[in-house]
Amino acid sequence: MDAGVPSTTGKFKSEKPHHHLNYHQRLLRLHYFPLSKFLSWSLFAAVILFGLFLISPHSPSALRFSSTTERRSLRGSYSAASWGGFEWEKRVRSSARIRRRPSGLSVLVTGAAGFVGTHASDALRRRGDGVVGIDNFNDYYDPSLKRARQALLSRSGIFLIEGDINDGPLLRKLFDLVAFTHVLHLAAQAGVRYAMLNPGSYVHSNVAGLVSILEAARTANPQPAVVWASSSSVYGLNTGVPFSESHRTDRPASLYAATKKAGEEIAHVYNHIYGLSITGLRFFTVYGPWGRPDMAYFSFTRDILAGKTITIFEGPGGVTVARDFTFIDDIVQGCIASLDTAKKSTGSGGTKQGPAQLRVFNLGNTSPVPVVELVSILERHLKVKAKRKVVKMPRNGDVLFTHANISSARAELGYQPTTNLQTGLKKFVKWYLAYYPSTAGSSVAKKRGGRGSSSS
């Protein structure tokens, strides 16, 4: 990371409040201030102070989620100060350069150190597209995994900027430097159940962050086309199966789902007012190598190898919980096909010139698998028997079942998933054991010493 002086001068400007006046000036102001005005300003100040108290770390209502959010926002402001400078700009331009003429893309990938972001960036670069990544490297899960993904991208010549999508000046700078043809917006606060612990982070990343990206895109000239990650969770309490894009999505079961649903409505606004071409992709439980440690297939693998008990949720009356698990390569294929088929935005410098494309697609596998079966497949690949504990699903935002209808993506994107859960998990386990070699030892030891303990 270059630590050059930021070239955006406005970045450090702050509104000067009245407290820069000296004591006498303030006294003078007060003297000539009419009493009614003085009283209303005092009331206003009291409300502000009370508000500040409420969001202060010492306020009881903030205690539940202050530590993580604070650490993140601190890191955010640090990274905001660490971009810019001649060398930095050179790296951005070079990374964005299209090697595949004449039809190549120049793509800004947000969340590029994330699971899907890394795979998609790498795939784009491999075919000669220009790619610039941005990621805030937050600690929702082990940041060292994100750094390892960054190193991977760096080896492919992709520059990954450490910065927050809420940093408007940084985004403007990037669009000043590069005429991105597309934005692949994957940065988000993921995870369904964590929303109960840290609701603010979902609003920050999935609502405010999305608006920040769309603002940058609509003011850019030329405007890029935007492809972004929505979620299968928007179907919430929908009962029609398989889930089709025309089904209801107005009954989310988690705050995570609600922020993704909000994102879809926000996308409509930016398409309608500014002529941005926008495609939302509803991902269905994506898994694979370099995946997210917070997800069940990953944490189950870790715990099975460590000999720890895993908790499997079941629905009311012993109903099996199932997911339409979708392998990462299939998702990347869907992302790239969305970029390739995205029509140009019609706006220019923030003004709409005509109707623009607005799409939403399910990207799933169309083959739901019970979570208990996922565990059995892992047991077979790891050759270790899991210690299972089945519990009634807590009221945590989870839904019982997901199943994608992908006919729309198939027809318009040529999307065709090709990897079943058995094969995909084999690839994941192979990666996991290579990436965490010390745990591989325990797998081999258990395999040698206790074959009887592994399921067939």
Ligand SMILES: O=C(O)[C@H]1O[C@H](OP(=O)(O)OP(=O)(O)OC[C@H]2O[C@@H](n3ccc(=O)[nH]c3=O)[C@H](O)[C@@H]2O)[C@H](O)[C@@H](O)[C@@H]1O
């Ligand atoms: O499809 C999606 O849109 C979402 O898919 C996943 O969410 P989820 O399907 O809940 O994935 P996991 O957290 O890996 O859970 C998979 C299944 O395992 C179950 N599970 C999870 C954890 C656990 O300890 N036990 C357990 O049985 C869950 O109930 C769920 O049925 C991702 O985590 C979300 O970020 C994503 O947006």
